[in-house]
Every structure is written in C-alpha cells, then in structure tokens.
Amino acid sequence: MKTRNSEFITMTVSALMIVLIHASFSAIAQKKTELDQEEKATIVLVHGAFADGSSWNKVIQILQKKGYQAIAVQNPLSSLTDDVAAVERAISEVKGKVVLVGHSWGGAVITEAGNNEKVKALVYVAAYAPGEGQSIDSISREAYAERKVPNVPGFSDPVITDGYIRLKEETIIKYFAQDLPLQEAKNLAAVQGRFHVSTLTANISHPAWKNKPSSFIVADNDLIISPQLEAEMAKKINATTYHIPGSHVVMLSKPTEVAEVIINASRAK
Numbered sequence: 001m002k003t004r005n006s007e008f009i010t011m012t013v014s015a016l017m018i019v020l021i022h023a024s025f026s027a028i029a030q031k032k033t034e035l036d037q038e039e040k041a042t043i044v045l046v047h048g049a050f051a052d053g054s055s056w057n058k059v060i061q062i063l064q065k066k067g068y069q070a071i072a073v074q075n076p077l078s079s080l081t082d083d084v085a086a087v088e089r090a091i092s093e094v095k096g097k098v099v100l101v102g103h104s105w106g107g108a109v110i111t112e113a114g115n116n117e118k119v120k121a122l123v124y125v126a127a128y129a130p131g132e133g134q135s136i137d138s139i140s141r142e143a144y145a146e147r148k149v150p151n152v153p154g155f156s157d158p159v160i161t162d163g164y165i166r167l168k169e170e171t172i173i174k175y176f177a178q179d180l181p182l183q184e185a186k187n188l189a190a191v192q193g194r195f196h197v198s199t200l201t202a203n204i205s206h207p208a209w210k211n212k213p214s215s216f217i218v219a220d221n222d223l224i225i226s227p228q229l230e231a232e233m234a235k236k237i238n239a240t241t242y243h244i245p246g247s248h249v250v251m252l253s254k255p256t257e258v259a260e261v262i263i264n265a266s267r268a269k
Contacts, residue, residue, distance in 0.1 A: 041097040041120055041266045042069045044090050046113075048104025048127070049077060049195035050167050050176065051188070051249075055103065058255035059262070066263060069094075077164075077193045080108065080202035087113040094118060099266045100208075102127050103251060104225065105199065108136055114208025121265040122212050125258060126219035126248050129233040130204040137200040143229045154224040154248065164194035175223040179246060179253045188249070207237075214239040215265045217250060217258060224248040240265075 043063055045056040053072035060070045073090045075083040087109055091098055097120040102110035107127025114122050128136045143149040154175030158165045167176060172189040180188070216234035220227050220243050234241040242261050246254040 040068055041099045042071065042094040043099050043101060043262055043266065044087065044094070045070060045072045046083075046087055046100065046102040046106035046109050047072070047075060047193075048102070048106045049165070049199070050172070050192040051103070052191055052193050054191060055188070055249060056251060059251050059259045062255060062259035063262065066259075068263070068266070075106070075109065075193070077105075077195045077199065079196060079198055080112065080204075083109045083199075084113045088116065091116050091118055099123060099262060101125060101262055104128070104248065105136065105195065108199075108202070108204060111204050111207050111209060114212055115206055119208065119212060121268060122209055122214040123262050123265050124214065124216040124234070124237075124239065125261075126217060126222050126225060126230060126246075126250055128225070129207075129209060129214075129216070129237050129239075131207055131236070132205065133203050135201045135203050138203075139229070139233075143226070143232070149226055149228050149232075152223045152226050160197065161194075163197050165197060166192055166194050175248075177247055177249045177252065178223065179221065180249065184252070188252075209237040209239070213265070213268055215261055216241050217261055218243045219248055219250040220245045222246075222248045222250075 047053055047055050053074045056072045060072060063070045071090045073087050075086050077083065098118045099121045100110045100114050100119045101123040103125040104127050107124045107129050110122055111130055128139060130139055144151045154171060157171065158167055169186065169189040173185045177185040177188055214237050216239035218227055218230040218234060218241060244250050244254050244257050251258045
C-alpha cells in the first residue's frame, strides 16, 4: 500500500511540475511577445495626392507579416491643416512610438505632423520634404524654373473642378503608375482622391526632419516628381537615402523594397 501511495504521490508531483513548467514557459513566451510588440514602433502611412490609403495595401501586408502594426491614414486632401489633423488623430491612437511614412504630397504632411513626440523617425517615399516657409509649389518653381532641374511630364495636364485637382486616367497609366499592370493603374485612377489647389501653396512652419532621423526613397523612374529633385531634397534633410528603380507609386511596384526601408527606420535607435 505504501509503495502504491508513494508511486501515486511521485506521479502527482511530477505531473504538477510539468504543468508548472509549461505554465512558466507560456508566461515567459507571452511576456516576450508583449515586449516585442512594445519595442516595435507602429507604422503610420500617409498617402499623397491623387491616391488614398489603399495605395499602401501591399506594404501593409508585408509589415503585418513581420509583426508590425500599421495604420493607413485617409487624408481629406482639402488642406495641409486638414491632412495634418487626420495624421495626428491616427498618432493619438498609438500607445508607443511611431514611424511616420509619407508618399508624394504626404511628405509635406509628415514634415509638419512629425513634430509629435511619439514620432521616432520619418520616411519619405518619392515625396516632397519642404523646409520652413516652403510649399510644394515653391520647391517646384525654384527647381524647375530657376535652377532648370529637368522636369517630368506627369503633372502637366490635370483636371480641375471647383478648385480640386485630379489626374486623367491616361496620365495615371502613362506617368503616375507606368510600371504597374494596366488594370491596376486603371483602379488607381478610379479611386484617386481630389487634391485642393490650396495645398500647393501651403507653407510648412516647423519641419520635423530638423529634429527627427529621416530616410528617403528616391524613385528613379518617377515621372511626377523629378528623381533629381527627390535626391536633392534627401540630401538637404540629411536623410539616409535609398534609390529604387520604380515609378512614382514605388510602394505599389516595389513593395518589398519599400517595406524594408520602413523596417530599417523603425529599428534605428
């Protein structure tokens, strides 16, 4: 009887130890997962003119597979103030640090919104990076008209209705997204946002890139913003610069490469 009792007690203790060890390892694993999530910055993605948040869909899928939380802001495109407010609302939902990513006009938006204390880094994707008192119009005029930087044809023939600008479908296909499949380019034309003319001359007051580490993707085949101008802006803001052979919507034609740049920026101390 004593032997059986001893065996029973031993088996019970062993089983209990196994349960406790399993629970301990589970708790450690859970804690590690929580810490990993806390350490990873949330990626807030800001689209440009003639686009919407879906322009980040391919990049978002890659980021999520790598364990990152991502938020694609839906800019109203009605003014710099309105777009900055939309980004700030998204940032307010995030508990930890943020990497703020801007495409095209979105670069101007993150330049202003990036002053938020949660923002640890900025990533410009084929984007404008205005300085204090600059607008995308003044940057373009100074570059193309005064310094004779080779211009690109994509923005030469827009449609303007009630003060809002859009691009023709043929412009999207030929110049905006020339390296995407035809149907995908047509979809972009169909869902494009309307961009108010006042945004062109809206001046930046406090450029966040002065105080935040920045990365810049130059889209070498861009026909909307001159790649030379992009490279010059990247140099001016002292950004870590990447060249990717893609169109203006390089995040759609080269999403893996763009996601990698964003992840690198998130890891920087």
